[in-house]
Amino acid sequence: MRRRIGPFTVGAIGLGCMNLSHAYGAPLGVAAGERVLAAAIDAGVDHFDTAALYGFGANETLVGRMLRPYRQRITLASKGGMAGAAGEDGVMRRVIDGRPEALVRNCEDSLRRLGTDVIDLYYLHRFDKKVPVEDSVGALSDLVQRGLVRTIGLSEVSAETLRRAHRVHPVTAVQSEYSLWSRNPEIAVLAEARALGVAFVAFSPLARGFLTGTLTDVTGFDARDIRRAMPRFAPETYPRNLALLDPFRALADEAGCTPAQLALAWVLAQGEEIVAIPGTTSPAHLAEDLGAAAVVLPAGMAERLSALFAPSAIAGPRYNAPTQSEIDTEEFPASGV
Numbered sequence: 001m002r003r004r005i006g007p008f009t010v011g012a013i014g015l016g017c018m019n020l021s022h023a024y025g026a027p028l029g030v031a032a033g034e035r036v037l038a039a040a041i042d043a044g045v046d047h048f049d050t051a052a053l054y055g056f057g058a059n060e061t062l063v064g065r066m067l068r069p070y071r072q073r074i075t076l077a078s079k080g081g082m083a084g085a086a087g088e089d090g091v092m093r094r095v096i097d098g099r100p101e102a103l104v105r106n107c108e109d110s111l112r113r114l115g116t117d118v119i120d121l122y123y124l125h126r127f128d129k130k131v132p133v134e135d136s137v138g139a140l141s142d143l144v145q146r147g148l149v150r151t152i153g154l155s156e157v158s159a160e161t162l163r164r165a166h167r168v169h170p171v172t173a174v175q176s177e178y179s180l181w182s183r184n185p186e187i188a189v190l191a192e193a194r195a196l197g198v199a200f201v202a203f204s205p206l207a208r209g210f211l212t213g214t215l216t217d218v219t220g221f222d223a224r225d226i227r228r229a230m231p232r233f234a235p236e237t238y239p240r241n242l243a244l245l246d247p248f249r250a251l252a253d254e255a256g257c258t259p260a261q262l263a264l265a266w267v268l269a270q271g272e273e274i275v276a277i278p279g280t281t282s283p284a285h286l287a288e289d290l291g292a293a294a295v296v297l298p299a300g301m302a303e304r305l306s307a308l309f310a311p312s313a314i315a316g317p318r319y320n321a322p323t324q325s326e327i328d329t330e331e332f333p334a335s336g337v
Contacts, residue, residue, distance in 0.1 A: 001268070001293040003275050005047070005199040006151045006172035008075040008120060012268050012293050014047030015040045015286070016203055016279035017063050021055030024208075025222030028281050030062065037066040039283035043290055049077045049175075049201070049277045050114075051125055052106050056084030056092050057113050064114035071116060077173075077201075078114065079125035079155060080106030081136065096326060098128025100139035107143050123153040123175055124165075127328045133161050134168050141169035153201070157328045159192035171198050176329055178202035178274075180211060180248075180263055180309040181232070181241070182318055187330040194273060205267045205276040206260055206289075208233075213249050213259035216242060229323070231316035240315035247308055257295045260285070264292035266305050 001012040020033040028036075040048070050063045060078060067074055080103050084092040097103075107122060122143065124136050143149040151172035154165055165171050174193050178185045178200070185200065193200045208227055209215045218233045227233045232241055245259075252262040260278075267276050278289045311332040319327060 003199075003272065005075065005121065005201070005275060008047075008151075010047035010075050010275060011045060011290075012275055013045075013264065013290055014049060014075075014201075014275060014277045015045050016277035017048055017050045017059055018054045019279040019281055020062060021059035022053070023226045024281075025225045027055060027058070032281065033062050034066055036281060036283055036286060037063065039286055041067070041070055043287065045290070046073060047075045047077070047275065047277070049203070051079035051123075052083040052110050053079070053094060053125060057109070060110055060113035064116065068115050075120045076114065076116065077121040077123065077153070078110045078119050079123040080110065081123075081128060082125035083109075096126045096128050098124060098126070098131040098133075098136040100135055100142075103136060103139040104143065107148055111148060118148060118150055120150045121153050121173060122149040122151070123155045123173070124157075125155050126326060127154070127157050127161055129326075129328070133157075133165050137165045137168040137171075144169070157189070158330055159188035161328050162189060162192050162196070162198065166196050166198070171196070173199040173201050175201040175203055175277075177204045177318065178267060178270075179205045179207045180266055180305060181207045181244075181314050183309070183311050184318070184329050184331060187332065189329065190271065194271065198273070200271070200274045202267050202274055202276045204278075206263055206278050210241065211248070211259060211263035212285075213245055213252070216245070229320050230318065231320060232314065232318070234316065237316040244308060244313065248305075251301065251305060251308070255295065255298055255301055257292070258288055260288055261292040261295050262297075262305070264289060265295035265297055266302055268293070269297055269302050 003012045020028050050059050081098045082096045085095040140152040153173035155175040176185050218238050221228050252259045280286050
């Protein structure tokens, strides 16, 4: 299954590289990360997504080294505007900075770590609400004019922000969390992307592991796991969400695929402009994910899945209040616990 991201034709399922270096517990060892990337290349994956933030640059270094021999046959995406910066205590922390000078610096650093002359798709990782999006996108446009970036994208933005950005420079892709249990793009931004001819790249299409059907106990998350701060995984919330898994597994059995494959097939069925970038630390899970491209949903299955995972059925918001304040996307009303 092939889909378009602006001038690029890619597999409908790419690889989100974040969790090779970042976010879900202890970072994967370099050798293990290399095995996942090698398996992806062997399987024909041709769309890889990384960012300056992931592992504070370590992910781009890993991805760049492993993919350099295949650079001409892959679409390489990275992101700036949210990166690591050392504080006065020397500790690296995440900083959102959409100023033009910061974006230029982020991009030049990414090019060096990736070992490439040009990034195919370069996203504004977060809309910095202290900087007009027109200024940030203007800087990305300048990067295109300099030949450092081929196309530009936006991550976690609202329909209004997408429209404003697109007036400054054509936006090739908008990337946001989208899965059965994170349906926020359906409020407005998916429709706006379609209207503007912008591709939609769905990250976390497996709901940060929830839709694999195997994450039944969240009490053992590593101290560094970002899900520990996400309300949907909280001890008082997660049992309500777990109640959705048994009927979901039954639907996967009916469709003749795994829960992960069913979740990915549902995302891809929502529109031809949608590309999914699940992440994984396992070559076996990578193969399972890629198999979703061949899943044909039985008649009425997409609607049954949508009804099962109606936004009102999901306990807890995507993010806690401090993180949510940094996000520009439209949100459903909180469903409570």
